[in-house]
Amino acid sequence: MPPRGTPTARQQRLGFELRKLRERAGMSATEAAALMSLTQSRVSNIELGRYGVSADRVRMFARTYKCGDPALIDALAAMTTGRTRNWWEEYRDTLPAMLLDLAELEHHAASIRTAQFTHLPGLLQTVDYARLIFRQNIPELSPPEVEHLVSHRIKRQGILYKDEPTPNIAVIHEAALRMQFGGPDVMREQLQHIVKMGERDNVTVLVIPFSAGIFPGTGQTVVYAEGPVPQLDTVQLDTEHGSEFLYADAQLERYRTFMDRFEAAALDADASSELIHSIINSL
Template identity: 50%
Template sequence: MPARSTVTARQARLGAELRKLRERAGPSIREASEITGVAQSKISMMEAGRVGVSAERVRHLASQYACDDPALVEALVAMATERGPGWWEEYREAVPTGYLNVAELEHHAAELQTFQGAHIPALLQTEEQMRGVFASSVPLLSEEQREVRVRFRLRRQEVLNKIGYAALIHEAALRIRAADSKVARNQLLHLIEQSEQPQVAIRIVPFEADGFAGISAPVVYANGPVSQLDTALVDTAHGGAYLGAEAQLHRYRVVLRTIEKMALGAVDSRDFIHRLVHQM
């Protein structure tokens, strides 16, 4: 099987999990090759996500690495045997690769939670809000590029029809205008409407919340089928960082729990947004 020319974030994560199984068991790649009967180069390519892995091979490696967590093994088997491109692949030549990886992450998540300090979460934006956001992109985008990204983001929002979504949004994000006052008002009304959906929870962190300093990086936390396969996606100046190490996941679970304690409840958050609408 030829090596992949492009490795998605999910394929890279599967490889990383296979590497974790080996490293927890102790053997080097050379020793693992002797134990499993798989060529060293093949093990390296699998752990880098550069080649596919069959269900049989995942189970074989897990057995040889003495993994005693059947739920984790079966979750890895499911990752390895996913077939067919996702809808986002239709956009591979049209939007940045990072957009595709986010859509893939959302599609496979069991639940999603996010904190946004300066922007309305992408999955909760109105179409006009999106246009305002993309109009200020650096470098500037053509009208055609902006419209493609709007269509892509709208398609991403379909995930809200199938999983639970919890959004922690700072008051600053509600007040920053991506476009004009009409767009801003409609965006707030849309948040109210979305907050009434049973699968969507929106909670606001007001300016007067105590002890909020230092908690600012936007984060998306995606629950996997087992906790070991959770992912924290953290925005950085150079793109999104996909974190899957247990210490990293624990850190962002704590961060989100801390923000939750500062946030208003669901009903109070809805009332808060209503008041902002009336002030406009």
């Protein structure tokens, strides 16, 4: 079977974690390959996510590398499953791969923490608000392209409604709540939706008021997706050039601190709801 041309972010992440295990064991790819009766190129391609790997083979890698963390090994083995076609695959020919990778990341996350400062969280957006955001794209998108993006965004929200919904903590700056994108009617509906979502057991909405002043990372949109074990957490950042996925140990520690500080700067859930209601009443 030829190697994959474009592995997904999840496939790349599994390979990255296997490479970390090998490097911690002090082995070269050539040494590891010899111990497992593989070629060096096969080991390297697995670490790049270009070759699939079974759960049994992941466990063989872990034994070879003397990994003594059963929870991590089980989590890595679980990443080899779920090869069936998921809903986001229907967008593979119409949307950038990074958006499919984001949907896959959210789908597998144990919980999600987000921080937004100028736009409202994608997982909490209404159809009209999302459509308005995509219409501002540069270069301008065609109507069908906009609708593909809106449809994808709304389907991503399914993780909040499934039988065992994904826990979501959404930290939103007051500035994003007061941006009148689309005018009062669009924003009123959008803010009412956020209040309603915040009443769900799995969704917590926290608002950073203007009075909070400055705090680290001001203005940066962050999605922090928690994995089944902390080593498999992932940070997703929005940039003008698309999504960026981070998962090096130092990066995860940095953004855990950011998210903790964002939440510490925010009002509690009840006070946040009251502030959003006051903004709705002012529209």
